Amino acid sequence: MIVPEVVPQLVVSLYPVAIWVGIITGLIGLLGISYQKNDLSVLILTDIVGVAMLIIVAGVATDLAEALILPGLVVELAEIMAISEILISREIRKSKRSRKDLAPTSLSFNMEILETAPVFIAVILIAYGIFLSGFTGGAVAGGGILFYVLSKSARGLPVELFDGLAGVSGIAWVFWIVGFLLFFVGPGFWLLGLMLSAFGLLIKVASKVGLIGMLTREEFKKE
Amino acid sequence: MDLTTIGGQLLGTIPLGDIVLYLTPFNLFMFAGALAFTTLIAISRTETQVEAEFGTLKDKEVKVDLQEFKIRRFLAIVCGLATAGAMITGDLFNFTLFVTLIGIVNIGIVSAVRQVDVLNAAFQYGLIAMMASLPLFGGAAIILASTGTLSLLELVKIPYVTSMMTFGSLLLLMGIIGETGVAPFYATKAEMFRTPGSPFILIIHLSSLLVIVRAIEVLLIINKPF
Numbered sequence: 300m301i302v303p304e305v306v307p308q309l310v311v312s313l314y315p316v317a318i319w320v321g322i323i324t325g326l327i328g329l330l331g332i333s334y335q336k337n338d339l340s341v342l343i344l345t346d347i348v349g350v351a352m353l354i355i356v357a358g359v360a361t362d363l364a365e366a367l368i369l370p371g372l373v374v375e376l377a378e379i380m381a382i383s384e385i386l387i388s389r390e391i392r393k394s395k396r397s398r399k400d401l402a403p404t405s406l407s408f409n410m411e412i413l414e415t416a417p418v419f420i421a422v423i424l425i426a427y428g429i430f431l432s433g434f435t436g437g438a439v440a441g442g443g444i445l446f447y448v449l450s451k452s453a454r455g456l457p458v459e460l461f462d463g464l465a466g467v468s469g470i471a472w473v474f475w476i477v478g479f480l481l482f483f484v485g486p487g488f489w490l491l492g493l494m495l496s497a498f499g500l501l502i503k504v505a506s507k508v509g510l511i512g513m514l515t516r517e518e519f520k521k522e
Numbered sequence: 523m524d525l526t527t528i529g530g531q532l533l534g535t536i537p538l539g540d541i542v543l544y545l546t547p548f549n550l551f552m553f554a555g556a557l558a559f560t561t562l563i564a565i566s567r568t569e570t571q572v573e574a575e576f577g578t579l580k581d582k583e584v585k586v587d588l589q590e591f592k593i594r595r596f597l598a599i600v601c602g603l604a605t606a607g608a609m610i611t612g613d614l615f616n617f618t619l620f621v622t623l624i625g626i627v628n629i630g631i632v633s634a635v636r637q638v639d640v641l642n643a644a645f646q647y648g649l650i651a652m653m654a655s656l657p658l659f660g661g662a663a664i665i666l667a668s669t670g671t672l673s674l675l676e677l678v679k680i681p682y683v684t685s686m687m688t689f690g691s692l693l694l695l696m697g698i699i700g701e702t703g704v705a706p707f708y709a710t711k712a713e714m715f716r717t718p719g720s721p722f723i724l725i726i727h728l729s730s731l732l733v734i735v736r737a738i739e740v741l742l743i744i745n746k747p748f
Binding site for chain 1: 538539541615618619622625626629630633636637638641642644645648649651652653655656658659660662663664666667668669670672
């Protein structure tokens with residue numbers, strides 16, 4: 300028996316159901332694609348097939364299956380972004396319009412909280428994020444950076460900061476990978492590997508979320 | 523059936539925790555082939571096409587500018603390295619990831635040519651690659667569920683074959699065909715061989731060929747027909 304004894308029989312019997320649900324969902328998505336003639340709708344319907352993939356993988360419910368879900372999700376996102384870029388550049392070729400016409404219009408947030416909220420909250424969020432470390436900490440600290448960037452007091456940061464933050468993010472990513480590799484190559488150094496990946500991931504995620512905030516602020520300035 | 527039936531002889535293993543690579547002449551040959559081709563791509567320069575015109579002596583040079591050339595060469599190198607990784611890995615999990623990486627990079631290589639026909643083909647190939655991720659990851663997950671492992675060295679030792687294992691491996695083959703196997707057809711459909719800067723497109727063919735050969739080895743290891 301592959302499934303350990305501690306797992307109740309009810310949970311085990313749900314696995315074939317999960318497989319069937321996944322396959323039927325995938326077939327529904329494919330059916331929709333076969334009827335659809337609009338390219339954009341086809342692209343969106345293809346995402347249903349990706350969700351069906353997640354259902355089938357999630358049905359296994361072990362840590363190795365979770366390790367399969369993460370790259371599956373990332374691959375789906377990467378492919379849908381790449382294909383929509385292809386679609387945009389094809390439409391630009393076809394219609395002879397410039398890219399600027401198709402770019403989204405600038406956001407116009409007119410919220411009072413952006414002006415009156417104390418920036419000190421950002422400091423608390425960043426400190427708590429560093430304390431958490433890892434992916435969650437990166438998200439929390441990134442939220443803090445986002446808060447700081449969106450607030451009115453931080454206007455006018457130099458453009459070089461964008462490139463700098465992107466570079467820091469890349470280097471932190473290398474730390475994460477090196478730490479991850481240490482688990483396999485030298486299991487004796489597991490603590491070093493754990494710390495490297497935890498704080499590499501913290502800096503990477505935080506700077507990525509912060510970068511999104513900066514890009515949004517650049518959209519603000521367009522008004 | 524053991525690994526030596528297909529791979530010649532087992533030259534050794536590289537244990538990295540629970541990820542174990544195994545080396546056979548079969549794997550090493552394909553690994554070295556993919557790496558050699560990647561090296562050739564990394565040191566190559568772009569070609570310049572000459573368009574001749576009837577009736578006149580005016581020939582037009584079609585050049586690829588440096589920026590686009592660098593992007594395409596980078597994508598081709600990543601594709602070559604991912605192919606080499608898929609050849610040497612001893613783990614179905616890593617094999618799946620390498621195949622999806624090849625799929626994403628192939629979309630990039632195909633769509634690097636800025637022509638409407640080529641972009642059409644790239645769009646359709648991208649849709650197929652996205653749909654193929656369902657059988658690819660689903661197949662790997664079903665094999666994991668029915669055997670309890672994704673390591674090829676462990677899969678070889680399992681004495682029985684259940685119908686769920688066969689079903690999972692067939693799904694896996696479908697996924698691999700969708701991600702990389704059909705890529706040359708879409709490259710040919712748009713006549714990409716005549717577009718400027720086309721030599722990098724050959725890596726699509728090499729990767730799909732090598733990955734399919736390796737996928738057959740994986741299928742034989744899982745299903746043990748003899």
